[in-house]
Amino acid sequence: MSDPVIPERPLPVSANTDIHWQESGRACxxxxxxxxxxTAPRQVVLADDTLTADTAYRLACAGTALLWRGDFQNARQLLQAMARRADQVPKRKRAKVPAPVSAAEAFHQQRLAQSQRARTLGMILIEFNADYSIGLRRAPDVKAACTEAWGEAEANSDTTSGHSVASLRELLGITSAFEWQRVGVEVSSLGAAPNNRIHPHYGVFSPVRGEYIQLVATAHLPKPAKGQDGLTAFDIGTGTGVLAAVLARRGVPHIIGTDMDERALACARANVAQLGLQEQISVVQADLFPPGRASLVVCNPPWLPARxxxxxxxxxxxxxxxxxxxxLAGLSAHLEPKGEGWLILSSLAEHLGLRSRExxxxxxxxxxxxxxSRIDAKPLHPKASDASDPLHQARAQEVTSLWRLAVVTSSTL
Structure with missing residues (x-):
C-alpha cells in the first residue's frame, strides 16, 4: 500500500491500558x-514495507500511529529515516540567527524538543503475541528481553487474547538494555577484570559516568563509631548498587543500600550476589534511610531539579x-557522632540556572x-566536549563534587 487509510473518527481507547484498531473489517x-x-494512540492505521518515510513522518507528526505489518528490519530502517527527518533543521530556521536565550530557557527548549521527537518516533508500533514473540518477517527473538522488562508473559484474556502493543523505539530500548545487562559495565574502581562488572537492568540507570564513582573510590573514609568493630555505611538510592560495591571493595564491612524502585532493588541484589559481596552489603526497600545510624551515609541523588x-x-x-x-533533612538523624554524609552532586543545575550554589x-x-571539604572532578562523558550540543556552554563548566558533610554541634559553632 502507498498511503494508509485513516479512519474517519478515532477509535475509543482506554488510556494506557488497551489500544484499538481496525483490521480486515473487524475491531481489534x-x-x-x-x-x-x-497514552495509547487513538488514531491507528496499518502500515507495511510500501510506506514511504516522508508519508510515515507526516502521519506520525499528526499523531497517527503506524501498526507495522511488514518486514521487521524494514521497520527499523524506516525508524532511522524518520529520525533523520526529525533532526533536520528547517531551511527557514537555518537562515535566521537564533535570538539569545538563557541557559534555563535553552534547557527547557531542548527537553521540549526531545519530548516531541520521542513522541513522533514512538508512532511505529509492533504487536507482540502472548509469549512476547513477534509475528513479522525477520523479527528477532525478543522474548527474554521483554520478560526482563515486563515480567512473565500473562495468560490470554478475553479482551486482548494475550497480545500487546508497544512502540518499536521502546522495543529497541528494551533489547539494548538487555544486552547491557548481559555484558555489563566495567568499573575500574571495583578491581581487575573480569570481576569488576556492574550489570544494569532495564529501567535502572547505568553507571556510565565514571567520575562520580572515582570520587567515592578515593575520598578519605571516616572512622567507625565508638564501640563498633567496623565502619557502617548507608548507600541511599543505591540503583545498580555500584557505590555500595565500591565501598565494599574498599573494605567497609557493613553496608545497607536502599531504594524504593523494585527494578533497582532486584538489580542491586543481583550485582551484589554476582560480585560475591553478600556478606558486606544488604539491599532493602526504604524511602531514603533505613532504620538506625551509620558513620558514613552516601547519596548520589538526581542532579537536575526537573520533572x-x-x-x-x-x-x-x-x-x-x-x-x-x-x-539533607534526614541526614543528621541517621549519622553516628563524628559521622559523615557524602553528597555526590553535579554543578550542571547551577550552570543551567535551575539551582544556585547559594x-x-x-x-x-x-x-x-x-x-x-569538597572534592571535585571534571566530567568525562562525550557531551562535555560536544560543541554542537545546545547545552554545551553549561556542560563545559560542569563539575561533579563529593561534598563531605557533618552535623553542626556546639563545639563547631
Missing part, C-alpha cells in the same frame, strides 16, 4: 505498553529537588550541616 485490541506512561519524563529519567531528574532535600549551601545550613 491489545494491551498497550509504554514505559514512559504515554522526569519516564521512570528511567528519575535517575537524572528530581522534580523540585525532593530527594536532595529529603536526604541555595544549596542554604539547604546545608537549614538542616544543621556543615561542609568538611
Amino acid at each position: 485490541s491489545a494491551r498497550w505498553r509504554s514505559e514512559r506512561g504515554a 522526569p519524563g519516564s521512570p528511567l529519567e528519575r535517575a537524572v531528574y528530581d522534580e523540585g529537588g525532593q530527594m536532595l532535600s529529603g536526604f 541555595a544549596l549551601l542554604a539547604l546545608f545550613e537549614q538542616h544543621g550541616l556543615r561542609v568538611i
Whole structure:
C-alpha cells in the first residue's frame, strides 16, 4: 500500500491500558505498553514495507500511529529515516540567527524538543503475541528481553487474547538494555577484570559516568563509631548498587543500600550476589534511610531539579529537588557522632540556572550541616566536549563534587 487509510473518527481507547484498531473489517485490541506512561494512540492505521518515510513522518507528526505489518528490519530502517527527518533543521530556521536565550530557557527548549521527537518516533508500533514473540518477517527473538522488562508473559484474556502493543523505539530500548545487562559495565574502581562488572537492568540507570564513582573510590573514609568493630555505611538510592560495591571493595564491612524502585532493588541484589559481596552489603526497600545510624551515609541523588519524563529519567531528574532535600533533612538523624554524609552532586543545575550554589549551601545550613571539604572532578562523558550540543556552554563548566558533610554541634559553632 502507498498511503494508509485513516479512519474517519478515532477509535475509543482506554488510556494506557488497551489500544484499538481496525483490521480486515473487524475491531481489534491489545494491551498497550509504554514505559514512559504515554497514552495509547487513538488514531491507528496499518502500515507495511510500501510506506514511504516522508508519508510515515507526516502521519506520525499528526499523531497517527503506524501498526507495522511488514518486514521487521524494514521497520527499523524506516525508524532511522524518520529520525533523520526529525533532526533536520528547517531551511527557514537555518537562515535566521537564533535570538539569545538563557541557559534555563535553552534547557527547557531542548527537553521540549526531545519530548516531541520521542513522541513522533514512538508512532511505529509492533504487536507482540502472548509469549512476547513477534509475528513479522525477520523479527528477532525478543522474548527474554521483554520478560526482563515486563515480567512473565500473562495468560490470554478475553479482551486482548494475550497480545500487546508497544512502540518499536521502546522495543529497541528494551533489547539494548538487555544486552547491557548481559555484558555489563566495567568499573575500574571495583578491581581487575573480569570481576569488576556492574550489570544494569532495564529501567535502572547505568553507571556510565565514571567520575562520580572515582570520587567515592578515593575520598578519605571516616572512622567507625565508638564501640563498633567496623565502619557502617548507608548507600541511599543505591540503583545498580555500584557505590555500595565500591565501598565494599574498599573494605567497609557493613553496608545497607536502599531504594524504593523494585527494578533497582532486584538489580542491586543481583550485582551484589554476582560480585560475591553478600556478606558486606544488604539491599532493602526504604524511602531514603533505613532504620538506625551509620558513620558514613552516601547519596548520589538526581542532579537536575526537573520533572522526569519516564521512570528511567528519575535517575537524572528530581522534580523540585525532593530527594536532595529529603536526604539533607534526614541526614543528621541517621549519622553516628563524628559521622559523615557524602553528597555526590553535579554543578550542571547551577550552570543551567535551575539551582544556585547559594541555595544549596542554604539547604546545608537549614538542616544543621556543615561542609568538611569538597572534592571535585571534571566530567568525562562525550557531551562535555560536544560543541554542537545546545547545552554545551553549561556542560563545559560542569563539575561533579563529593561534598563531605557533618552535623553542626556546639563545639563547631
